[in-house]
Amino acid sequence: MKQVYALCDVNAMYAACESVFDPTLVGRPVIVASNNDGCAVARNKEAKALGVKMGQPIFELREHIEKNGLVVCSSNYALYGDMSFRFMQALSACSPRVMPYSIDEAFLDLTGIESVVSYEDFGHQVKDLVKQWTGLPICVGIAPSPTLAKLANHGAKQYPATNGVVDLTDQVRQRRLLSLTPTGEIWGIGSKLSKRLEALGIRTGLQLADADPKWIRKHFSVVVERTVRELNGVPCHTDILEVAPAKQQIVCSKSFGSPVTDLDSMLSAVSHHASRAGEKLRGERRECGYLSVFMSTSRYRATDQYANQKGIALPFPTADSREITRHAVDLARKLWRDGYRYNKVGINLSDFRTPGANQSDFFSQIEDEQRDKDLMVTLDRINSIAGKNSVQFGRQIHKNKSWEMRRENLSPAYTTRWADIPTVKC
Ligand SMILES: [Mg+2]
Structure with a gap:
């Protein structure tokens, strides 16, 4: 069919x-x-x-x-x-x-x-x-x-x-719309490829559809060849629809609402991003083997700029927010230099592994490992039901939350918080 x-x-x-x-x-x-x-x-x-x-x-x-x-x-x-x-x-x-x-x-x-x-x-x-x-x-x-x-x-x-x-x-309608569409607007072509195609005389979607797929594969790639076939009504890109490609890394970072100048606020922000990254990692059902932290001052400042990052290969792959936070805080302490006005910090997790596929710590107890995993599952479950950060780690909580985002025109959480449900007057 x-x-x-x-x-x-x-x-x-x-x-x-x-x-x-x-x-x-x-x-x-x-x-x-x-x-x-x-x-x-x-x-x-x-x-x-x-x-x-x-x-x-x-x-x-x-x-x-x-x-x-x-x-x-x-x-x-x-x-x-x-x-x-x-x-x-x-x-x-x-x-x-x-x-x-x-x-x-x-x-x-x-x-x-x-x-x-x-x-x-x-x-x-x-x-x-x-x-x-x-x-x-x-x-x-x-x-x-x-x-x-x-x-x-x-x-x-x-x-x-x-x-x-x-x-x-209908094929007649396809060809009519393709003839009106520049190649750059075709899904997956983009401006760089369209310039190369234009140099070869292919300016419209219709000209691309009529190009020889084998010639396209030779001069471009198998991906562009598939696009040519797709333009002729042959589905080829269906594989990318089936499974979203597995993530290669998870980055959690945000610019601060106002500059951070003290280490305590910085570590509170780092812990916040670390536990968020851990949650995302568990959502992907992965563990990470490498973790890095970066921090920087605003690049629009004329003087007193600082930007740096440090990473660590973890002794044992993990998806435990406590482990991720501990390493991230250690790295942040090493990166920290007094006297700067920081405007950004972030965590990057990579080197993903499948849980259970790696040798674990020789001295760890199997029962402890299971208990740690259960704790994270419980944490994620509570936060998914009660709202983000309902349960968080002590270090994330800091009285001076100057690093939090500025959101002056934020609309209510109409659909996810009981108190914010809109009322209708009749
Ligand atoms: Mg849209």
Whole structure:
């Protein structure tokens, strides 16, 4: 049977999540700011129309805020993460196979559905259901390969007449849209490859689709060859949809809300990131064999700059937050130099191993090891139910939390904290 995929993608996800719970934002230009309210990391279409750029510093937008009603929201990742989960749940009600690809997009397997309903009608049903269940607006692109489904989704976003759904299962329509699409906009091509392709006379998606796959493999790579086949409706990239590639490293770091000048605050921040990294590592069901810590002053300072990092190969691979924190704190003490105004610290875990595959400490007791593992499982379970950092290590708690993020326009945790549930007046 002919394979068919739908790519469902939320329109301006972060701004949309904010608008769901604050309807006064609908129709207004909205951006979401990075940690510490530094620069724009997400924009809705009204904000794009004002000319707000990705990564633009917030202080440059004062005029838009005052004259054009631009709304700046602090990033609320607890809200976006939970809304993403709800979005995926809604999609699961539409197809037996949902392949999440990022926080706001997922591929659905629609193979065989045509015998019940037309692809376009089904796309509208999915779009309406997601809207009804979550309040989020999405676009749906339907095609015989993931790359063409991406292209269809792009078309649905670009052309309002499509009403958010494009069925690209027909070859004539595929070729027409491909002829209007520069190669750089094809999924997986990007600006570097598109320049090389252009030098060879391949400027549009259609020219790429018509290129000889063997010639492409010889001059580029097997990955680009697969893209060519995908553009001709042959699904090849399906393997990347099945399993997310195993992580090679975990990095937990953030810039401080205000500069840190004392060692105690620094160690409290290091412990916080270390235990967060440990939690992520256990979530991946891995242990790490190498750990490093980095710290730095702001690179925008003219003088008194300092940046350094130190790592350690662990004697025994571990996923125990207490071990990770102990080593991270030791490294941080070694890195610390008095007299600087630090603005960033982070932890990097790598050299991942499968738990149980390594020889453990000769002197350790098996019962102790099991008890340590149980403790971490319990810790993660409590924190996942009661909220992040409900249970934390002593060192993480520090009276002066100047290093915490600045989030002045943070919306409530509408969907994950009882006290923040919105009330509706009738
Ligand atoms: Mg999106």
